[in-house]
Amino acid sequence: MPAGDPLGAGAAGPARFEFATAQRIVFGAGTRRELPALTAEFGRRVLLVAGAEPERHGELLATLRGAVEVLEVFSVQGEPTVAAALEGAALARGIGATVVVAIGGGSAIDAGKAIAALAANPGDVLEYLEVVGRGRPLVTPPLPFVAVPTTAGTGAEATRNAVLTVPEAQVKVSLRSAAMLPRVALVDPALALGLPAAVTGATGMDALTQLIEPYLSCRANPMTDALCRDGIGRVARALPRAVDAPGDLAARGDLALGALYSGMALANAGLGAVHGFAAPLGGMFAAPHGAVCAALLGPVLRGNLAALRARAPQHPALPRMAEVACWLTGDPAAQPEEAAEFCDGLAGRLGIPRLGAWGIRESDIPAIVAKAAGASSMKGNPLPLTAPELAAILGAAL
Numbered sequence: 001m002p003a004g005d006p007l008g009a010g011a012a013g014p015a016r017f018e019f020a021t022a023q024r025i026v027f028g029a030g031t032r033r034e035l036p037a038l039t040a041e042f043g044r045r046v047l048l049v050a051g052a053e054p055e056r057h058g059e060l061l062a063t064l065r066g067a068v069e070v071l072e073v074f075s076v077q078g079e080p081t082v083a084a085a086l087e088g089a090a091l092a093r094g095i096g097a098t099v100v101v102a103i104g105g106g107s108a109i110d111a112g113k114a115i116a117a118l119a120a121n122p123g124d125v126l127e128y129l130e131v132v133g134r135g136r137p138l139v140t141p142p143l144p145f146v147a148v149p150t151t152a153g154t155g156a157e158a159t160r161n162a163v164l165t166v167p168e169a170q171v172k173v174s175l176r177s178a179a180m181l182p183r184v185a186l187v188d189p190a191l192a193l194g195l196p197a198a199v200t201g202a203t204g205m206d207a208l209t210q211l212i213e214p215y216l217s218c219r220a221n222p223m224t225d226a227l228c229r230d231g232i233g234r235v236a237r238a239l240p241r242a243v244d245a246p247g248d249l250a251a252r253g254d255l256a257l258g259a260l261y262s263g264m265a266l267a268n269a270g271l272g273a274v275h276g277f278a279a280p281l282g283g284m285f286a287a288p289h290g291a292v293c294a295a296l297l298g299p300v301l302r303g304n305l306a307a308l309r310a311r312a313p314q315h316p317a318l319p320r321m322a323e324v325a326c327w328l329t330g331d332p333a334a335q336p337e338e339a340a341e342f343c344d345g346l347a348g349r350l351g352i353p354r355l356g357a358w359g360i361r362e363s364d365i366p367a368i369v370a371k372a373a374g375a376s377s378m379k380g381n382p383l384p385l386t387a388p389e390l391a392a393i394l395g396a397a398l
Contacts, residue, residue, distance in 0.1 A: 014221070014222050017221035017222070017223070017268075018268065019221070019223045019224070019268050020160065020178050020181060020267065020268065021158050021181060021263075021264045021267065021268075022147070022157060022158050022181050022182040022183070022184065022185040023181065023182070023183045023184065024183065024184045024185070025158070025184075025185045025187065025260070026038065026184065026185070026186045026187070027187045027188075027256070027257070027260065028187075028188065028189075029188060029189055029190040029249060029253065030188065030190060031186055031187070031188045032060060032148065032186065032188040032190070032191060033063070034186065035060060035063065035064055035101070035146070035148060035186055036063050036064050036066070036067030036068070037067070038146060038184050038186060039064060039067070039068065039099055039101055039146055040067055040068060042098055042099035042144035042146070042183065043098025043099050043144075044067075044068045044069035044070065044098065045068070045069055045070040045095060045096050045097050045098045045099070046064065046068050046070060046071045046072070046097060046098070046099055046100075046101055047072050047074060047088070047091060047092040047095060047097040047099075047100045047101070047115065047119075048061065048064065048071060048072065048073050048074065048100075048101045048102075048103065049074050049076060049088060049100060049101070049102040049103070049104075049108055049109075049111050049112035049115060050073060050074075050075055050076070050102070050103050050104050050108055051075065051076055051104040051105060051107060051108045052075060052076070052077050052078070053075075054073050054075050057103050057104075057150075060103060060148070061073070064101070070095055070096075070097075072091060072095050072097075074087075074088045074091055074111075074115070076088075076104075076107055076108055076111040078107065079107045079163075079165050079172075079282070079289070080107055080110055080111035080114065080162070080163075080164055080165065081164060081165045081166070081167060082125055082129070082164050082165070082166055084111060085111060085114035085115055085118055085125075085162070085164055085175075086118060086125060088111060088112075088114075088115035088118075088119075089114075089115045089117075089118035089119040089122070090119075092115055092116070092119035092143065093119050093122070097119065097143060098143070098144070099143060099144045099145070099146060100112050100115055100116040100119070100143050100144070100145050100146070101145075101146045101148065102145070102146070102147055102148065103148040103150060104148075104149075104150050104151075105149070105150060105151040105153065105154070105199075105203065106149075106151070106153060106154030106156045106163075106203075106206075106289070109147045109149060109154070109156040109157060110154070110156050110162040110163050110164070111162070112145060112147065113142075113145055113147070113156065113161075113162040113175075113180050113182070114162035114164055114175050116142040116143040116144070116145040116180070117138055117142040117143075117162070117175060117177065117179075117180050118175075119142070119143050120138075120140045120141060120142050120143055121138050121139055121140050121142075125175075128175055128177075129164070129166075129173050129174075129175055130173050130174045130175075130176060130376055131171060131173040131174075131279075131374065131375070131376070132166050132169050132171065132173050133173070135176075137177060138177045138179055138180075141179050142177075142179055142180055144183045145180070145182045145183055146182060146183060146184045146185075146186065147182040147184070147185050147186070148186045148187075148188070148191070149185075149187060149191070149256070149259070150191040150192060150195075151192055151195060151199060151200075151203045151259075152189070152192055152200075152203055152204060152207060152252070152255035152256045152258065152259040153202070153203025153204060153205075153206040153207050153259055153290055154203070154206060154207075154210075154259070154263065154289075155207060155210055155259045155260060155261070155262040155263020155264070155265075155266065156263060157182055157185035157186075157187060157260065157263060158181070158182070158185055158260055158263030158264045158267060159181070159263045159266060159267040160176060160177060160178050160179075160180050160181050160267050161174040161175060161176035161177075161180065161267075162174065162175045162176075162180065163279075165282065165283055166283065167283075169283065170280070170283045170284045170371075171279060171280050171283035171284075171371060172278075172279045172280075172282045172283045173279070174376065181267075185260070187256050187257075187260055188256075189249060189252040189253040189255070189256040189257075190249060190252070192242075192252045192255070192256065193246065193247055193249065193252060194246050194247060195242075195246060196246075197243045197246065197350075197351075198351070200239070200242050200243050200246065200255075201239070201243050201290075201294075201350035201351065201352055202288055202289075202290030202291045202294060202350075202352060203259075203290045204235060204238075204239040204242065204243075204255055204259075204290075204350075205239070205290050205291075205293055205294035205297065205346070205347060205350070205352065206262075206289060206290040206293045206294075207231075207235050207255065207258050207259040207262045208232070208235045208236060208239070208258075208262075208297070208343070208346075209262075209271075209274050209275070209293040209294075209296075209297050210259075210262035210263070210265065210266045210271065210275075211227075211228045211231040211232045211235060211258065211261060211262045211265060212228070212232060212297070212301070212324055212339075212343075213266070213270075213271040213272035213274060213275065213377075213380065214228055214262075214265035214266050214268075214269035214270065214271065214380070215228035215229075215232070215265075215269075215320060215323075215324060216272060216304070216317050216320055216321065216324070216382050217269045217270045217271065217272060217380040217381070217382070218270075218317075218380060218381070218382055218383070219268075219269045219270045219379075219380050220269045221268065221269060223268065224264070224265040224268050224269040227261040227262075227264055227265045228261070228265050229323075229327070230261065231257070231258040231261035231262060231265070232324060232327040232328060233327040233328065233330070234254045234257065234258045235254065235255060235258035235259075235262075236327070236328045236342070236346070237254070238250075238251040238252075238254035238255050238258070239251075239255065239346070239350070240346070240349060240350070242255055243350055269380065270377065270379060270380025271377040271380050272300065272304075272377060272378070272380050272381040272382070273296075273300045273303070273304065273372075273377075273378060273381045273385060273390070273393065274293050274296045274297055274300045274377075275293070275375070275377035276372045276373075276375040276377040276378035276381065277292070277296055277300075277368065277372045277375075277390075277393075277394065278292045278293055278296070278377075279371075279372070279375045279376075279377065280368055280371035280372050280375065281355070281358075281360065281368060283371075284364070284367075284368065284371075285358050285359055285360055286358065286359075287355070287358035287359075287360070290352075291352050291353065291358070292355065292358075294343075294346075294347040294350070294352040295347065295352065295353070295354050295355045295397045296355070296393070296394075296397050297340075297343040297347070298340040298341070298343040298344035298347070298397075299340070299393045299394075299396040299397045300393055301321070301324075301339050301340040301343060302337075302340040302393075302396070303385065303389055303390075303392060303393040303396075304317070304321075304381065304382055304383075304385070305318075305321055305336055305337065305340070306389075307383060307385055307389055308321075308382060308383060311383065312383055315382060315383065317382035317383075318336065321336035321339055322334065322335060322336045324336075324339045325337070325338040325339035325342070328342040328343070329342055354397060354398060355394075355397045355398050356398045360398060361398070362395065362398065365391050365394050365395060366391070368394060369387055369390045369391050369394065370387075372390060373387065373390065
């Protein structure tokens with residue numbers, strides 16, 4: 001088997017791999033009506049985690065409240081911090097929660113996932129955090145967790161980690177364990193109907209990135225490949241439609257399915273340099289995660305292509321880049337370069353600005369590169385990128 005072969009295919013067939021995802025996935029328009037019954041399977045004392053405006057989910061809250069004994073709402077303001085997760089975990093313990101339900105975008109779902117884990121694992125959170133902590137396994141299984149996404153982007157409903165901001169370190173880090181995978185992922189595409197164009201565009205570009213990076217990852221496997229093959233073209237076609245027509249349920253369904261695929265893929269094959277950069281950028285600047293991914297995706301693809309051609313011309317990721325270009329463009333003769341061109345063009349078509357719009361300057365590049373080099377997502381990149389290569393990519397995205 002060639003070193004670094006993302007397929008892991010040798011003479012005896014595919015090499016060993018693992019695949020883990022949410023214990024149960026319920027997908028389809030209208031499935032939100034099943035939330036009370038699904039939640040009650042785990043007990044009747046519920047901590048519900050939502051974003052800054054929980055009242056937006058008034059219908060769901062009312063139906064859930066009527067089916068349980070206790071329902072306490074915990075609101076997350078913006079992207080979750082370690083402090084917010086600890087506060088939520090204390091609240092969950094205080095009400096004797098038997099299950100945590102999160103309704104909202106990736107921030108709410110990541111917060112809920114972290115709260116479910118930390119509620120069952122009190123003590124020093126640094127024991128479990130990556131990068132800034134010791135990254136040790138959770139001692140006790142998390143509380144049962146039910147994820148109900150209302151955007152189609154992060155795929156957090158099918159991932160084994162929760163991304164938390166550590167303001168004092170100016171970085172985003174993960175709390176990670178296979179035990180953190182949701183017990184139920186309830187994906188109703190209708191919950192995203194009418195989502196503003198800017199949110200649809202940014203979250204959709206995140207999902208697209210999370211399908212492309214696992215397909216090119218040095219940890220790709222046949223199961224994640226199957227998800228990415230279907231998802232890349234599906235999201236590329238549906239995203240402009242959903243932005244232009246917010247009420248297009250078919251487009252919302254394709255985006256929701258693509259985002260679900262992306263969470264399953266990244267949880268089992270890892271990501272790459274886009275998300276390696278996104279972790280420190282999100283901690284250092286007030287830049288939305290999806291917009292950061294959109295600005296970086298084209299430059300990272302271009303930088304990886306140049307590095308592979310220069311240093312590893314036989315690397316299996318090179319023909320995979322051509323496949324990605326074909327799926328994105330719909331042209332079976334597309335060349336690898338066209339993948340980056342398509343992603344740049346799509347971000348522009350969606351009105352997503354470059355990184356400079358968020359206050360990131362050329363003088364910030366060395367500090368960002370230093371932090372990004374240690375990010376866990378970088379381990380999935382097709383090959384290690386040098387500091388000058390990383391700096392050039394970041395400069396191209398400004």
